[in-house]
Amino acid sequence: MDCDALCHIIRRLSMGSTIMMRTTIERMAGAAGREAELCGWVYNKRSSGKIRFLIVRDGTGIMQVVITKPELMETFDRLTQESSLVVSGKVRADSRSPGGFEMEATSLEALQIAGDYPITPKEHGTAFLMENRHLWLRSQKQWAIMRVRAEIIRACRDFLDDNGFLLVDTPIFTPAACEGTTTLFETAYFEDKAYLTQSGQLYNEATAAAFGKVYCFGPTFRAEKSKTRRHLTEFWMIEPEMSFAGLDDAMQLAEDFLYFIVQRVLENRQPELAVLQRDVEKLRRITRPFPRLSYTDAVEILRKEGNEIEWGGDFGSPDETVLSARFDSPVMVHRYPSAVKAFYMKPDPQNPDVALCVDVLAPEGYGEVIGGGQRIDDSELLRSRIAAHQLPEESFRWYVDLRRFGSVPHAGFGMGIERATAWLCGIEHIRETIAFPRTIYRIYP
RNA sequence: UCCUCAGUAGCUCAACGGUAGAGCAUCCGGCUGUUAACCGGAGGGUUGUAAGUUCGAAUCUUACCUGAGGAGCCA
Numbered sequence: 017m018d019c020d021a022l023c024h025i026i027r028r029l030s031m032g033s034t035i036m037m038r039t040t041i042e043r044m045a046g047a048a049g050r051e052a053e054l055c056g057w058v059y060n061k062r063s064s065g066k067i068r069f070l071i072v073r074d075g076t077g078i079m080q081v082v083i084t085k086p087e088l089m090e091t092f093d094r095l096t097q098e099s100s101l102v103v104s105g106k107v108r109a110d111s112r113s114p115g116g117f118e119m120e121a122t123s124l125e126a127l128q129i130a131g132d133y134p135i136t137p138k139e140h141g142t143a144f145l146m147e148n149r150h151l152w153l154r155s156q157k158q159w160a161i162m163r164v165r166a167e168i169i170r171a172c173r174d175f176l177d178d179n180g181f182l183l184v185d186t187p188i189f190t191p192a193a194c195e196g197t198t199t200l201f202e203t204a205y206f207e208d209k210a211y212l213t214q215s216g217q218l219y220n221e222a223t224a225a226a227f228g229k230v231y232c233f234g235p236t237f238r239a240e241k242s243k244t245r246r247h248l249t250e251f252w253m254i255e256p257e258m259s260f261a262g263l264d265d266a267m268q269l270a271e272d273f274l275y276f277i278v279q280r281v282l283e284n285r286q287p288e289l290a291v292l293q294r295d296v297e298k299l300r301r302i303t304r305p306f307p308r309l310s311y312t313d314a315v316e317i318l319r320k321e322g323n324e325i326e327w328g329g330d331f332g333s334p335d336e337t338v339l340s341a342r343f344d345s346p347v348m349v350h351r352y353p354s355a356v357k358a359f360y361m362k363p364d365p366q367n368p369d370v371a372l373c374v375d376v377l378a379p380e381g382y383g384e385v386i387g388g389g390q391r392i393d394d395s396e397l398l399r400s401r402i403a404a405h406q407l408p409e410e411s412f413r414w415y416v417d418l419r420r421f422g423s424v425p426h427a428g429f430g431m432g433i434e435r436a437t438a439w440l441c442g443i444e445h446i447r448e449t450i451a452f453p454r455t456i457y458r459i460y461p
Numbered sequence: 462u463c464c465u466c467a468g469u470a471g472c473u474c475a476a477c478g479g480u481a482g483a484g485c486a487u488c489c490g491g492c493u494g495u496u497a498a499c500c501g502g503a504g505g506g507u508u509g510u511a512a513g514u515u516c517g518a519a520u521c522u523u524a525c526c527u528g529a530g531g532a533g534c535c536a
Contacts, residue, residue, distance in 0.1 A: 043462075060497075062494095062495050062496075062498050062499090063492085063495080063498090064492060064493060064494070064495055064498075064499085065491080065492040065493050066492085066493045067492095067493040067494060067495075068493095068495090069494075069495050069496080069498090071496085080496085082494080082497085083491075091528080093464095096487090097486085110494095112494070112495080112496075113496090114496080115483085132471070132486070132487060134471065134472070134486085134487080135472080135486095136471085136472060136473090136485055136486045136497090137485075137486085137497040138472070138473060138484080138485045138497065139472085139473055139485095139497095140472060141472085141528090141529085142474070142529075143468095143474075143527090143528050143529070144471095144472065144473090146528095199534090214535095215536090236536080237534085238535070239532085240533095240535070241462065241533095241534090242532080242533085242534065243529090243530085243532090244530085244531070244532080244533095244534095245531095246535085246536085247534085247536085248536095251536065252536095253536060272522090302475090330534090330535095332532080333531095333532085334532095366483055375536095383483080383535095383536090384536060385534075385536070386536075387536060389536080417490095430536065431536075432535095432536030434536080435535090435536055436536090444476070445526095457527090457528075
């Protein structure tokens with residue numbers, strides 16, 4: 017694009033904002049009956065002789081523009097899918113237009129004519145769509161998912177901010193394994209090595225002792241070669257942690273937190289859920305209190321259902337599906353065997369073979385969305401666990417310190433944003449719930 | 462890491478041992494209310510790569526590459 021054209025566009029855009037009301041599709045109802053200007057991209061177009069239809073998207077929605085003026089036809093004919101444009105005209109309600117409003121164009125200007133757009137209005141395979149993820153984000157389904165995701169994040173933060181939790185973010189670079197179980201991404205750190213965090217958990221315990229109730233929210237990394245619809249190598253997790261709290265407090269918080277998020281999405285994201293064809297009745301059926309089930313009772317249920325599981329083993333995803341299918345609301349499974357859980361989980365004083373921990377399984381087979389529990393608060397027990405897990409003692413000195421200086425019972429959990437988003441959107445695969453997913457075989461775009 | 466499946470036009474697929482085809486996208490033409498619009502026409506191919514079997518391979522065999530689904534691990 018040459019300089020003259022660019023200057024013209026800038027002049028045109030600035031004129032638009034002073035002379036005519038610039039409107040987004042989201043707010044088009046407010047412009048009904050008046051002239052308005054809309055900036056966007058061609059979503060699709062159709063023509064029928066002397067009347068032409070332009071479907072425009074602007075990021076906030078999609079809308080139909082009708083073109084009948086002969087002097088606009090030439091510009092219309094040049095427009096290709098995803099060409100950028102500025103159009104103005106009179107807005108009126110019309111049930112035949114997606115969104116309920118349409119614009120009768122009085123002027124139409126192409127900013128840039130797009131080349132052959134790879135994503136056509138027909139079906140595509142996910143491999144191709146992922147290769148074009150930067151463009152795929154423009155389509156309706158992705159639009160809806162990203163807006164539900166943003167709503168979930170906003171709900172999480174509002175809930176915690178309004179309930180006395182202080183946002184204190186934890187580092188991405190860490191000197192050693194947080195939990196020692198999963199594989200970490202190793203990276204060069206000047207003369208040294210560092211690892212990308214797999215959880216803010218341990219640092220959260222330090223900030224909880226400093227600030228009472230805290231949460232962190234950020235990306236986490238797992239270098240596991242997982243290859244399923246529930247795994248990413250980079251995903252976002254929100255982790256609240258409370259001082260002077262036990263497992264029951266963590267479970268209550270998880271219940272209130274999830275319930276709040278579900279209600280918020282139902283309240284503010286109906287159009288998006290409609291685009292996704294989400295069965296919202298299933299979300300409306302979620303009620304408090306959530307069912308609670310001990311691990312031991314869960315194993316008994318699974319064995320009656322014919323699943324092959326021995327007491328002491330962790331649940332596989334078919335097990336989680338069977339358990340969650342029994343309830344309309346998320347189910348909280350607590351007190352797993354200590355042996356299958358992280359080293360910092362506090363043993364149950366009633367039965368030291370199990371830990372004071374909880375996994376929250378989402379309904380409809382979406383699996384674990386929350387994991388957490390109460391942490392060990394005794395320094396000697398913690399040190400023996402660190403040794404038993406063959407973790408480097410030196411790296412955990414600060415962590416043990418937290419038990420030497422005013423130790424208190426404390427508990428918290430982590431929720432995976434992508435899993436929660438997949439569940440509330442009712443979509444098959446977690447990779448569509450983040451703008452640029454990172455999986456074992458994909459780091460492009 | 463293991464198991465299963467799949468790679469054919471830009472995309473989605475068909476052809477399953479005998480001349481590689483359709484829809485969408487693109488280009489040209491038609492239509493005054495279209496809704497993934499429709500109708501007519503055109504261009505578009507080293508059938509993932511390499512070797513083998515055969516008179517003849519997209520099709521059968523082997524290896525490799527790439528991807529998808531599942532398991533394990535986890536949020």
